[in-house]
Amino acid sequence: MxxxxxxxxxxxxxxxxxxxxxxxxxxxxxxxxxxxxxxxxxxxxxxxxxxxxxxxxxxxxxxxxxxxxxxxxxxxxxxxxxxxxxxxxxxxxxxxxxxNVLNLCIPPLIERRGDIPLLIKHIITKSGKWVKVEQDVLEYFMQYEWPEIYGN
Missing domain, CATH: 3.40.50.300 (P-loop containing nucleotide triphosphate hydrolases)
Structure with missing residues (x-):
């Protein structure tokens, strides 16, 4: 197929x-x-x-x-x-x-927590609906142990 x-x-x-x-x-x-x-x-x-x-x-x-x-x-x-x-x-x-001419390796999210606010803003912007993200929600995402799926 x-x-x-x-x-x-x-x-x-x-x-x-x-x-x-x-x-x-x-x-x-x-x-x-x-x-x-x-x-x-x-x-x-x-x-x-x-x-x-x-x-x-x-x-x-x-x-x-x-x-x-x-x-x-x-x-x-x-x-x-x-x-x-x-x-x-x-x-x-x-x-x-x-x-493997040009290799771009993107580190897992757990190694780049600083991207989380940017990702949240991007997703909200793409949705077209304004959503306020409370500080405790942002802190939860920043502290979350994001799993690595590499090799699975």
Missing amino acids: LESELFGYEEGTFTGAQKGGKKGLFELADNGTIFLDEIGDISLTVQSHLLRVLQEGEIRRIGGGRIIPINVRVITATNKDLQGKIRDGSFRSDLFYRL
Whole structure:
């Protein structure tokens, strides 16, 4: 299913396939950027197909034989320990090195409590509804032991 969304498919490839086939997200993002969230959770099969896209700059739709050249910038995110996944064999090291061009590591909230008032203000502003946050609520958030989810 993920492969058909990323790479597209040709008509008749599987039951329920659209008439005329379907472009995948990589094809739709040609000459642009694609964001892949939770990259640490994809299967080794999809990892190998993704690696081919990054190395060759081309895709082949599922069920198709035609090679489609693409030019896509790829941004990925994960909360997984990819180095650990490489060691246990569940993430390809060659894909990691292709993706790890610019690494942005955001420390957990417990290490940046000063951001909490800014985050609260941002969320309130985005909601479009003015809400007054009482001082005791702010203090509760500032003292809360925010869990780290890295590696889960």
